[in-house]
Amino acid sequence: MDELWEPHAPAAGALRPLPADGLDLRAGGTATVRPVTEGVIEVTAESGGETRIEWRVPCADATAFWTPEPRGTGWLPAAWSAPRRISLAKGAPVAALVGTGDVALCAFAADRTDVLAGAGVVEENGEFRFWAQATGRLTVRIDTSRRHFAGCLADLAGWWGEGRTAHVPEAARRPAYSTWYTLQQNVTPQAVETQAALGKALGLDTIIVDDGWMTRDRARGYAHCGDWEPLSLPDATAHVARVHDLGVRYLLWYALPFIGKESAVWDRLGRYALADAAHMGAVVADPRYPAVREHLTDRLARAVEEWGMDGLKIDFIDWFAVPDPPAPGPEADCATVDEGVELLLAAVHRRITAAQPEAMTEHRQPYTSPGLWPWTTMIRATDCPLSPQENRQRTLDLRLVAGPVAVHSDMLMWHPAEPPEQIACHLINVLFAVPQISVDLAAQSQEQREALAFWLGVVREHLTTLQLGELRPARPDLGYPMVTATGDGTVAVARYAPLPVRAGDGPWHTLLVANADDDPEVRLPGLRGRAEVTVHDARGRIVRSDTADLAGDGVVTVPRGGLLTLRRTQG
Template sequence: MTVGTTTLEIERASVEQVEVEPGVTELTFTVEPDSTGDVTFSLLWRTAAGDAVAYWHPHSVHRSLGVEWTRPRITNALKWAPLGALHDTSGGNVETWALDEVVEPVHIQAGVEEETSRFLHRVKVEGVAPAEGPYVVRMRVDQRAVAYSDALHDVAQWWLASSDVPALPVPDLALVPVYSTWYSFHQRLEPAAVARQAELARELGCKVLIVDDGWMTTDAARGYAFTGDWQVEPSRLGDLAAQASVAAEAGGGYLLWIAPPFVGMESAAWERFQGKLLTTIERLRCGVLDPRYKDVRDHLVSTCVSLVRDYNLIGLKIDFVDTWPREDAPAAGPGADFARVEEAVDAFLASLTAELRAVRPDVLVEFRQNYIGPRMWRYANLFRAGDCPMDRVDNRVRTVDLRLLTPASAVQADMLMWDPSLPAEVAAEQVLAVLFAVPQISVLLDQVPADHLAMMRFWLAFVTEHRSTLFRGRIESPRPDLQHPLVRAHGSGTTIAAAYTDLVVTVRPSDQADLWVANATGRDDLVIEVLASAPVSLVGAQDCRGAAVDLPVGELTAGLHRLPVPRSGLLHLHRL
């Protein structure tokens, strides 16, 4: 069958095809189980790639067209999401596709087919056992002449509309800057030092503090031998409830890191749950708990809920959830109430979410980038970029990608760190790299120069004031293949752009009246193009510490203008 420029080959399925709007087709596939009760469903399709330059998908930060014979990537409820978007050099959509199978494993191969010069997809779902009746899966194919970012946004809305459970609400505290202890302390937490950093962070605008790994043990060997009991070690945090209350009185709060899958060999829980492990990881000195047993899930839920309730926390940073799905998982043993690990994890997360919200309706739950698919939107409201310490390019790409795909949740950057001996302008580029996501500062604030503090104070105040536009506004980035060199976010009456390389920033009629441009080019100037159809006035500019720059204000004529905006500074324009 054909859909626009695409030809599809379908195995073992009947199909219903509906054009929901011009250029957008929805396909519904119905597959009868085989004699064993399982379902195997395969799709192969070829698309005329036209002038496509790259293929966007959430599995990688490196963009190219690729080749169709590469190793399949696998998505499931806890890993990535089943979609992809071909786009051209202007960021225009060539073809964007998505499945509504966001729980079961989907095997995906995609790339150029050498023999035909077309873009080929192979998608396979196998081993699914429907509870009753046939297996039904829907596919959305979008070939409209729109921006690929618009096509991705519409996929996200399609997933949200398809879900029988809404996304976890995003409270106001999800959108304020964060201080994290991870890169600044790692596991070597010390009560007075943590309290001091929390105090300094609040003065800079970081109302939320995440206490990462190390709070439950005196060990600092970077393994997980002491996970599993999840008891606060006083020598690491002192009176945690009292510190959390101080933060709450200042309008913020504390989150604790926790890794529910892990049970350490030095924990009391190690003996308790012998025989209920999916695997043992010797190099980390821990095992992975088997969530198919109800007592395992109950232990984990009660542990998480007790931490939030007993220590007056505003939420949890829940890590390593993606270690649960395993190809080498043993068969469920006697007493297990689920046959499949993925189903058990989903039951655990559903129960945990309900119990946490019963204690705190506005609870914050952070997940990491690997498990950001639409099924997870109901269980977390903070999605953080994967670990990329001090890599401002990687952090930028990861956060922008997350913003493109998760409109219903808050997106957080990986923790920010930098060399304190660098000029403030260079340090500021770590902050500007993640301008469109909630920043997490993770440097020792009493060991950086005063101008670094001034830089953070200025930029954190800016993102706090404009958080509605930056973190919730419609995001636009036309060149993901070039690692998002120019990004815009559009809010109510405000557009905020960031230039990450020396290029022309065009003021367009589609920009809002109030336009800010962050200079993350590494240079001391910005090139602005004013269109005759979109005249603007120059309001002013500031350096990275917030000091005003001496620029002639007033209307800019149509054409190109190279303006002396300092490195990591901010330009303010008004569209007339």
Template sequence: MTLQTHEAVTTAELAPATYRPLLDTVEIAVLAGEGEPRWHVSVLPDGLHMLHVDGGGEPVEIRLSLPLGDAAGYWHPKAGWKRTIVADWEGRSTVSLVDGLAAGCLYDYQGATLLTFGTADPVPEVSLLYGVSEENDTYVVHLHLPASSGPQRFVFVPRRLSVATALGELRRWYEGTMPSMPVPEEARLPLYCTWYAFNQRIEAAVVETQAELAADIGFGALILDDGWQRLGSGRGYAGVGDWVPDEEKFPDFAAHVARVRDTGLRYLAWVAPLLLGPKADCYGRWASYAPRASGVPGAHILDPRHPEVRAHLVDTCVRLVRDYGLDGLKVDFLNEAMVYAGDGRGDVGQALTLLLAELRAGLEAVRTDLLLELRQPYVGPGMVSYGNMLRSFDCPADSVANRVRTIDTRLLAVGGAVHSDPLLWNTGAPVESAARQLIGALHSVPQVSVRLDALPVEHVEALRFWLATWRLHRRQLLDGTLEPGRPDDLYTVVSSESDGVNVTTVHTDRPVPVRPASLARTVLVNGTNEDRLVVDVVDAGATVQIEVRGPDGRMIEHYRTELTTGLHRLPVPRMGLGSIRNVA
């Protein structure tokens, strides 16, 4: 069978292929060059299925097809806001180690899965085509894989009752096969970031003021973001590459870092090691290794396929941590390296794995309890060995985007702690505005980026309350069984549960199922615009103690009642919290 080489408008226009049953109602066809590729499926001990494809050293095309059934949406790591089903002439994605993952999940209106798969090797660049075949009334996913010297493998999860359940099984497979970087305690504590609060207008005294306040409020670490470096101003990046402190802003950077660490906070600095600007002192030496412009204004991108580039980048990052006493780095813009993909000069993903492995080894030689932050879209399973803080992509002041992106990341997060994008809100807005941002990030490690010394008292109290609530229920929120519902519903009711305690954040006005007889405690967070929550008791009910608090943590009500099977109205104010404790 000849591999398709031209881009057809729809999958029905492609050359026909022989399909065979794969799993449930999914059928598969495999094509590779002029030959007949060998493939087989094995069943793993946990019930997952492993597809093995031997393309004989040729590029491979895998075609998956299944009946539409009651399909409602298709989730994949780069779905963004487009998570309903689309036509096959529209669904396109290219993924790599630092840009998403070759994985996907088709689900129906009940939230049950119809197809769940993920690549066993996240490094190579893969092109995907997906969507509804209008001609055939089927849903299709086509994967175009580069030539490989060995078998290419994909993991398939049989049908499950929810997307989170199916992806959880896939995530556990990754956990068992990909060693994770150790996660220090501070990676799992609230973090203060300077970016939205100050952008590039930062200096030592300002950061130290925020650090003292942050330590008192309940943060565990601080990130000094963009702007600390020489020529770091104006939002452009023509001056990056030397990675030395701006002496006017930070006359003694090491002493400044030490003062911040004395507050009890761990200290990380932002760096984008692959970027190279023409104003940098080192530009003349490294320009020939950065022939292509990045997507970042003013800067070119160093090509990590050169060993000397990798050595230079590792030396630069190690110098920062060693010379200034940093606890780690926020590593930005790694995905920009993919401008070199497909140029015939070597695999960029493989080069990045070498770079990141060398970087981690070099940094851990200086600091064993290293903190390394990575950012969407490069937080997939292939990166678990190289970072332990996995952050949501930028979404300033957007609590919905933060909720969606952090949960998207959590569905396949392996090893590291999932972090929100730094929370930003208007200090002149009502206290509910501050609480809304914190509630949107509750099922991740919250990062915050507002001027703490400019917050009104009620905002400070709200921040203290929600961070204390988060710490109290951290085990449930970070490690509990997560059920966020359908991805196309944007996770409007999110439940996390462990150790007999359930924490549910509610972002839409609809009854929330609760099980007071089955749990010791249920914590309900009202992220809606209504001053009440309606709960649906789905077990036998129980005698409970109910505690209601406002958005700033102030106690509003505390009473004992019977919650019987069926619907009940609870007086939880908007952006407030209700706690149901079983006292039977």
């Protein structure tokens, strides 16, 4: 936040040195250091006011600073850069300084979500400075083990997960269709049912109906939010039943925080304003008030309880993250906005899972806090229409610290003239997430449908490896030009640049190489033995199928948007 800009000033209050190998570590108040494993420590500090923990490492051989924020990775900020204000509704308390070889020079996470966190290069001496600050007790886990940064971040996410529960239905990991880019607000039962039927035939098991269902106004804006009546989906129960008859699950979108000035509930709830969103025709409702939570919970739960939906897409939670919220009035029962947000989401979750135990809830970057894990099943990359590289980076950043929660891509869209090779590349760019599709499926050519169906089939067939395997994105400073996932006896590699694929001779039986680069010569150094070789083009047509000896420096031609599959037959 710009108002939090801080120059080289020392931490608030007096900091005292603490013993830590390889770290210049300091903290305020009463502080202790506890070793966890080799290269990993926990620092706990507590004071009567603001508690701050600060540490520095040599910024030597560093290549990138990683955070889970959109556009947050790939550069080294200065120490005087504005810190990140993290809350339950926005961001996650985690970061890593990455060095050559993709090792984490220093990674950290905090044990609470309401923190202020800063990091950057100290200009005077070339050190890299981290700090975290919160009111009262604060614990940070610091990892200087110099392992692959993805492994360090996965361990930090696992630390967060201790004591937390999160149930992710299997359906949350299957490809989905979204109406947003396709229909915008032009939602009708017929349009939704048409896309659901076409999508099911291609491998899309869920449809997410976005903005427009609750209003007949098509001017955008949020002035009609708050009533949440299905004005554009009359007889919603029968409509949902027809979608279910297709074998498709149904999620419905809600802009949770907004009470629109044209809504019927405005006169009753408009006064409980956490912030004004006048340019959107609404206010952000204050969840510290029981009246707000009760109304919103009832409105959202109806979709599952009354209309038979399979879950909710809950949008704009980050709008609750107001830097300086107004003092609560006498009707409020929460001291903080975060407490109100958690009570609201927990109430919605209880209601919808009581009606449908496998109900799904989608949240969206940047509300990626581990504190939200119990109330969500999937997190979607924030909007980046027609930007495959950005979608790749955002989904991978989310995967690294999402813990058990399924990660979804931003909706894939493309121009009607998009060639099938580029459609395949769109899907390869989000290969390690759940793809959401948002194009008019009725307008796709046969070639476009073939590319879409083939790659959705790959995602479905190898779901365990792609979404739950050990993830190793390479070179965050270059936007992850190659990514590897390993699991279930399979190694899956996505290649976005003309780089050699070093799968090694580990205990795998299947190697998949998805080629999203226009260089078709895929080099496979170090492989030996005999294998069945299959190459599919972007449309899923087999262009090579034979058995070959892997000579240790082999080259296989894989067209752009195509897939190489090696299955070992010996050694």
